[in-house]
Amino acid sequence: MKKIRLFTPGPTMVPEDVLLEMARPMEHHRTAAYREWVKEAHGLLQYIYQTKATVITLAGSGTAAAEAAIVGCCSKGHKALVVDNGKFAERWVKVCAAFGIEHTRLPIEWGRGAKAADIQKAMDADKSIDTVIVVHSETSTAALSDIQGIGKITRDRNAILIADGITAIGAIPAKMDEWGVDCYITGSQKAFMLPPGLAFVAVSDKAWQRIDSGKMPILYNDLKAYRKSLSDWDVPYTPAITLVRGLLWSLRSMKERGIENVWSETSLMAKATRAAVEAIGLKIYPKDPVDSVTAVLVPQGVDESALRKTMRSKHGFQIAGGQGDLTGKIIRFSHMGYVDMFDTIGVLAALEMTLAAQNYKFSMGAGVAAAQKVFAEAVK
Numbered sequence: 001m002k003k004i005r006l007f008t009p010g011p012t013m014v015p016e017d018v019l020l021e022m023a024r025p026m027e028h029h030r031t032a033a034y035r036e037w038v039k040e041a042h043g044l045l046q047y048i049y050q051t052k053a054t055v056i057t058l059a060g061s062g063t064a065a066a067e068a069a070i071v072g073c074c075s076k077g078h079k080a081l082v083v084d085n086g087k088f089a090e091r092w093v094k095v096c097a098a099f100g101i102e103h104t105r106l107p108i109e110w111g112r113g114a115k116a117a118d119i120q121k122a123m124d125a126d127k128s129i130d131t132v133i134v135v136h137s138e139t140s141t142a143a144l145s146d147i148q149g150i151g152k153i154t155r156d157r158n159a160i161l162i163a164d165g166i167t168a169i170g171a172i173p174a175k176m177d178e179w180g181v182d183c184y185i186t187g188s189q190k191a192f193m194l195p196p197g198l199a200f201v202a203v204s205d206k207a208w209q210r211i212d213s214g215k216m217p218i219l220y221n222d223l224k225a226y227r228k229s230l231s232d233w234d235v236p237y238t239p240a241i242t243l244v245r246g247l248l249w250s251l252r253s254m255k256e257r258g259i260e261n262v263w264s265e266t267s268l269m270a271k272a273t274r275a276a277v278e279a280i281g282l283k284i285y286p287k288d289p290v291d292s293v294t295a296v297l298v299p300q301g302v303d304e305s306a307l308r309k310t311m312r313s314k315h316g317f318q319i320a321g322g323q324g325d326l327t328g329k330i331i332r333f334s335h336m337g338y339v340d341m342f343d344t345i346g347v348l349a350a351l352e353m354t355l356a357a358q359n360y361k362f363s364m365g366a367g368v369a370a371a372q373k374v375f376a377e378a379v380k
């Protein structure tokens, strides 16, 4: 027998309880019962985001939320600064370009996160920048940006901060109100333990002012329409009812665990994984590692694509490779959502077995033992 376990940083594993919830008979959305769902989900989303702001739920993947945020906030006359430090950061540049939004790219070396000083310098150099776009957790390189520090800069300068929190919210500390994030987006298929298909945008008062005076054409992902419906706990268009049912289960379970505990458990998986790979002589790729996903450099002599293939076909573990320039150079492990310490020990054991089969020289079991030590320390 072989179990398939997803360790990819999206989609991630979905708990059996969520699958069962989503298998229940279809309900109609223009009902008092559905409005109760919308209301409860909204309150729980605010808790996960640590915010009092409106959180809009869209049907679509994360990019739908990115598009809604940018097109809503940036019409003619505004200028965005887009940090470019990985594959997902690049996507934000693409969204700006696709809609003809005036923007400046701020390239940062892959594997590093953006710091407050980077943003300060760029804004000092160009006073017309009134929008800053940063990926909180750059999933392609597993690097963390300092959203809290950057929020201090944008808040003082009366600019808005749009943050891609797709592998941050519900995984690592993300405090929208305290940090001063104006548009914070995420998607269902990462830390929320759901299939792909829902996207979320939390919008601050400052960002709503921009959206209310926006001039870009938009219909389906017009955040104003969703806000208007939400005032009656309603939705403008047919929602992804099945996914919203699953969402309620996921959000309730995260609330029950406590968001700080969710963050610290994710961090523990990352810590154990880093200890394990270092114990067998491998190196962590990013200079500023994030806790929601770990990227590990593939050692010389190891065939990355064969390694991933074997891990899946022989051992049932699906991990991710590198994207763009990192293709063939790194492997990535998710720590988000429905994953526990024994899943993590399992993927590390499979990694060791696969490396051994490729004649990589190390002491078999050393990585697993290092991870076990981290876990044993944490649960004692």
Ligand SMILES: *Cc1c(COP(=O)(O)O)cnc(C)c1O
Binding pocket: 009, 010, 061, 062, 063, 064, 088, 135, 137, 138, 139, 164, 165, 166, 167, 187
């Ligand atoms: C997964 C991910 C996205 C995904 O966008 P999709 O439209 O859902 O494919 C965007 N940004 C980051 C940081 C991600 O990790």
